[in-house]
Amino acid sequence: MESGHKNPPRKKPIEGSHVTDEGLVTHPKAAEYRHAYAMPVEPLWFKRAVFYEVLVRAFYDSNADGCGDLRGLIEKLDYLEWLGVDCLWLPPFYDSPLRDGGYDISDFYRILPEFGDIDDFVALLDAAHRRGIRVITDLVMNHTSDQHPWFQESRRDPDGPYGDYYVWRDTDTGYPDARIIFVDTEESNWTFDPVRRQFYWHRFFSHQPDLNYDNPAVQEEMLGVIRFWLDLGIDGFRLDAVPYLFEREGTNCENLPETHSFLRRIRKIVDDEYPGRVLLAEANQWPSDVVQYFGDPSVGGDECHMAFHFPLMPRIFMAVRRESRFPISEILAQTPEIPSSSQWGIFLRNHDELTLEMVTDEERDYMYAEYAKDPRMRANIGIRRRLAPLLENDRNQLELFTALLLSLPGSPVLYYGDEIGMGDNIWLGDRDGVRTPMQWTPDRNAGFSQANPGRLYLPVIMDPIYGYQAVNVEAQLNNSTSLLHWTRRMIEIRKRHLAFALGSFHDLGGSNPCVLSYIREYNPPDGDKPDIVLCVNNLSRFPQPIELNLRQWEGYVPVELTGRVPFPPIGELPYLLTLPGHGFYWFQLSPREDAQ
Amino acid sequence: MSVGASDDNRALVFQLTDALATWLPTQRWFAAKDRPIARVEPVSVAVLHHREDEDPVRLEHTIQAVSFADNGEVQLYQLFVGYRRILPERLQHVRIADVQEDGHWLIAFDGLWDDELASSLLPLMASGETRNGVQFATEPGMSIPKVTSSRVVDTEQTNTSVIYDDAAILKVFRRLVLGTNPDLELCRALRRVGCPYVPGLLGSIEGGYAGEQVTYAMLSAYAVNSADGWSMATASVRDLIAEQDLRAHEVGGDFAAEAYRLGEAVAAVHGDLATALGTSSLNSDGLVALSGAMSSRLDAAIAVVPALAQYAPAVRTAFEAIHDLTPPVPVQRVHGDLHLGQVLRTPTGWLLIDFEGEPAKPLSERLRPDSVLRDVAGMLRSFDYAAQHLLLTGDSDHQREYRALEWTERNRAAFCSGYAAVSDFNPAEQRTLLRAYELDKAVYEAVYERQHRPAWVEIPLRSIARLTQQLT
Numbered sequence A: 001m002e003s004g005h006k007n008p009p010r011k012k013p014i015e016g017s018h019v020t021d022e023g024l025v026t027h028p029k030a031a032e033y034r035h036a037y038a039m040p041v042e043p044l045w046f047k048r049a050v051f052y053e054v055l056v057r058a059f060y061d062s063n064a065d066g067c068g069d070l071r072g073l074i075e076k077l078d079y080l081e082w083l084g085v086d087c088l089w090l091p092p093f094y095d096s097p098l099r100d101g102g103y104d105i106s107d108f109y110r111i112l113p114e115f116g117d118i119d120d121f122v123a124l125l126d127a128a129h130r131r132g133i134r135v136i137t138d139l140v141m142n143h144t145s146d147q148h149p150w151f152q153e154s155r156r157d158p159d160g161p162y163g164d165y166y167v168w169r170d171t172d173t174g175y176p177d178a179r180i181i182f183v184d185t186e187e188s189n190w191t192f193d194p195v196r197r198q199f200y201w202h203r204f205f206s207h208q209p210d211l212n213y214d215n216p217a218v219q220e221e222m223l224g225v226i227r228f229w230l231d232l233g234i235d236g237f238r239l240d241a242v243p244y245l246f247e248r249e250g251t252n253c254e255n256l257p258e259t260h261s262f263l264r265r266i267r268k269i270v271d272d273e274y275p276g277r278v279l280l281a282e283a284n285q286w287p288s289d290v291v292q293y294f295g296d297p298s299v300g301g302d303e304c305h306m307a308f309h310f311p312l313m314p315r316i317f318m319a320v321r322r323e324s325r326f327p328i329s330e331i332l333a334q335t336p337e338i339p340s341s342s343q344w345g346i347f348l349r350n351h352d353e354l355t356l357e358m359v360t361d362e363e364r365d366y367m368y369a370e371y372a373k374d375p376r377m378r379a380n381i382g383i384r385r386r387l388a389p390l391l392e393n394d395r396n397q398l399e400l401f402t403a404l405l406l407s408l409p410g411s412p413v414l415y416y417g418d419e420i421g422m423g424d425n426i427w428l429g430d431r432d433g434v435r436t437p438m439q440w441t442p443d444r445n446a447g448f449s450q451a452n453p454g455r456l457y458l459p460v461i462m463d464p465i466y467g468y469q470a471v472n473v474e475a476q477l478n479n480s481t482s483l484l485h486w487t488r489r490m491i492e493i494r495k496r497h498l499a500f501a502l503g504s505f506h507d508l509g510g511s512n513p514c515v516l517s518y519i520r521e522y523n524p525p526d527g528d529k530p531d532i533v534l535c536v537n538n539l540s541r542f543p544q545p546i547e548l549n550l551r552q553w554e555g556y557v558p559v560e561l562t563g564r565v566p567f568p569p570i571g572e573l574p575y576l577l578t579l580p581g582h583g584f585y586w587f588q589l590s591p592r593e594d595a596q
Numbered sequence B: 001m002s003v004g005a006s007d008d009n010r011a012l013v014f015q016l017t018d019a020l021a022t023w024l025p026t027q028r029w030f031a032a033k034d035r036p037i038a039r040v041e042p043v044s045v046a047v048l049h050h051r052e053d054e055d056p057v058r059l060e061h062t063i064q065a066v067s068f069a070d071n072g073e074v075q076l077y078q079l080f081v082g083y084r085r086i087l088p089e090r091l092q093h094v095r096i097a098d099v100q101e102d103g104h105w106l107i108a109f110d111g112l113w114d115d116e117l118a119s120s121l122l123p124l125m126a127s128g129e130t131r132n133g134v135q136f137a138t139e140p141g142m143s144i145p146k147v148t149s150s151r152v153v154d155t156e157q158t159n160t161s162v163i164y165d166d167a168a169i170l171k172v173f174r175r176l177v178l179g180t181n182p183d184l185e186l187c188r189a190l191r192r193v194g195c196p197y198v199p200g201l202l203g204s205i206e207g208g209y210a211g212e213q214v215t216y217a218m219l220s221a222y223a224v225n226s227a228d229g230w231s232m233a234t235a236s237v238r239d240l241i242a243e244q245d246l247r248a249h250e251v252g253g254d255f256a257a258e259a260y261r262l263g264e265a266v267a268a269v270h271g272d273l274a275t276a277l278g279t280s281s282l283n284s285d286g287l288v289a290l291s292g293a294m295s296s297r298l299d300a301a302i303a304v305v306p307a308l309a310q311y312a313p314a315v316r317t318a319f320e321a322i323h324d325l326t327p328p329v330p331v332q333r334v335h336g337d338l339h340l341g342q343v344l345r346t347p348t349g350w351l352l353i354d355f356e357g358e359p360a361k362p363l364s365e366r367l368r369p370d371s372v373l374r375d376v377a378g379m380l381r382s383f384d385y386a387a388q389h390l391l392l393t394g395d396s397d398h399q400r401e402y403r404a405l406e407w408t409e410r411n412r413a414a415f416c417s418g419y420a421a422v423s424d425f426n427p428a429e430q431r432t433l434l435r436a437y438e439l440d441k442a443v444y445e446a447v448y449e450r451q452h453r454p455a456w457v458e459i460p461l462r463s464i465a466r467l468t469q470q471l472t
């Protein structure tokens, strides 16, 4: 163990949960494990952080079994630190039959064996914390795998201690107003269980029965899970599928008041017992609805600290294709203020498809036509592609999109591999096409694994444009003009300016609809100098002029942030800029005397 | 400080009469540049703002009657004249002349460009004051924003608009016509019925002349973060033309969804205008008169653009087809000069602006109820313009022309479907009347282009050729 902790010699605990002869499911205690080195408590770190979503399976294989693991991820932390990542988001690594990418958890207290064990996880936390990197992971609260011992006990013994852990009914007619989410595979939210001879409720796949949160024991169980991982030292959770925890007849069973009060309970535990840890809500809904998940603004928010801004992402794609800022301006204008201790999470791509739930039918047809010409690129209501192929590997667009991600309001979440412009494999089923091994080197298996290539969990990308021989970390590290170096530089610039993370957002408009420009302004509470950043983005592929009304900053000098070149001072006339096709500028606005 | 009538009698603008005779013709909005001026005469003067301290400023409102050497029609112009002892560099370009007050020299200039002076108008509006016949008013239920800065829109031809912070825009009419300006009248009516597709009207400045009401200026909510339809549409066309082998609906910059929403907005405004100001109908005499007016316009146009003559028989046939329509044909107040430059895309949707009607027409005609198809035709012509004008520059080949036509057709159809989704009919189905309005508009455009942008005259001429071909 590379940690310098002096832990008393101990017996290795029995991994995971077990069913006793009496039909009781027992769980290990956090006290049986080592705890990770704790980073200093910084309550609002997540507002300034750059997040990086990494799939353990896909990042690095340390033991040549063809599958990435926690030890492998530890080996690559130096790379992530170099890139400027502040927080890793790991999709679920719990034990699972893996019928839904690990979101079907069969044991909350056990790590998927091919990833390692809890000791490995603590070692990861430890090594990450020592580099100033935090780690959060998904916690699926709404449901479990049907393989979970709770469910197995529940179907076997309706009157036993787990009989009421799930939502069982004699008929499949309840909650008719709840929509079906996975329309491609599921016909109903109810499925008949031949063992118990009753129907069980599931908002997602039929192999993922919903937990019954009306049962206080279930609530306590889940609080126990949360405490277990927080005790080990994890920095927070992305709470998966939060809107669906409770169900009530006559409603669509989403966003119910009971769900919110349970979230408040979790938040209170975090605030009281684990300050500095973060709760990130996954609620794929309109911002005006999602804000409820931040909780009461009068106390700065008392539910989740963060929530993903889902509708922004498809609109960025739409705006650039339509060469019009309005899709973005529109959604940001509709985005309400959020409580003071809250932050949006924003992203361009993640391990799921590019979801188009938050767009109109017309816009969805448009997105399919533009970005998913081949039907294989579509999945459920979305597009399963990575950033680079979505943008036809156009470096200018990749930079423009990344610049938008790093400058629009919210904490950016990068998706592993997008920093080098990795491709996808639309021939792989479901969403696996965007989950292929990270491309480290031009060597065998892209340097991801020493295993025989046939044993890899998914084949590495091999096509001439995106294949690992053309696109890999090693080559891009050696080339200072690579996308990787560029991305790192932009992250670094972002971190130098608190305006990006904490600043207000002011859309400047302007008569040219192809140009999206905005001011991010942060006024430090201690009365220090305000940090003002001007971002100008040309969404068109053609060069464009823009006249900006910057009178409010008359006398200020725009200093371009990548090269620190001062531009002509802002006068009282509209400020004229010209941008190349898909070009963008970031400026700091400095009072004239500071700009020298 | 308060100002009384005696101040008005001693207004400094009386000293400017000679200076204005040379200054007025240099102004963009002066409509008679080629008519030598015989005399400029103040017919109304009011002191609006007056500060006496170490840096005295003054604002005077005046209407000047301009008579011409040709003894033709007298024109009335409205000025807000500012006075300062020292004129900052940035106001030098609107300097008029120097005047004297109590032995001191003051510089007279166009006061709308001065932050302090332009901003002094809003409190007068908020408190509903009247200054020597100049009536400031707040619209019922609206409030006038408190503002800190102002700037003049620099692109206008006929009026001068002042934007206050990002809160309000004051449109000051330069050349005054007797009678309420239709822009103010229609915006008032639309505000009354709560129409969301126009900027909210906040206040007005009005007065009287020769016993008639005269509109001086109107203040509307400013649509922040807006762009006009023309720049949106041309961005889309540019995208298409760069993409030789893709069709309009395949190109990323497709505008059809916007055109559809625009159709919805226009239909909603028409519905609201009908609700607010009523509808009437044209009987067969009215239809004959309508077609007659179009035909006379054609005759006059041929004199200016002889190339129109070859299409004249076909165009006339299209106009005469109106006679065969079954009356009554519904009419109502309409926008009158609708095109892509008169619509603003905002983050929440489309807004229609500038309800003055076609500027070349006399006021009485602009107030006349007309078919909503007049506006629809204006917008459809505008789609054609947006597509065609990009072909003027650069070598146009058959491929590009074909694509441009496709773009036009796609967006015209989308606009009409959007319109139909809100109103109870699809304008594209009213072929006879719509075509007549389109041709009438194109004829007007031919004249306008011949006089202002000769290189563009091909656009309306080609459209006329196309529209008349479809007829046979």
Ligand SMILES: Nc1ncnc2c1ncn2[C@@H]1O[C@H](COP(=O)(O)OP(=O)(O)OP(=O)(O)O)[C@@H](O)[C@H]1O
Pocket (backbone or CB within 6 Å): B153, B155, B156, B157, B158, B159, B160, B161, B169, B171, B199, B220, B221, B222, B223, B224, B226, B228, B344, B353, B354
């Ligand atoms: N409510 C508003 N919000 C934002 N911009 C506006 C608003 N009203 C007008 N504008 C902008 O101000 C400019 C002038 O507006 P408008 O067309 O009403 O003036 P105009 O005097 O009729 O113009 P012209 O003299 O060129 O015919 C236009 O560029 C328009 O985009």
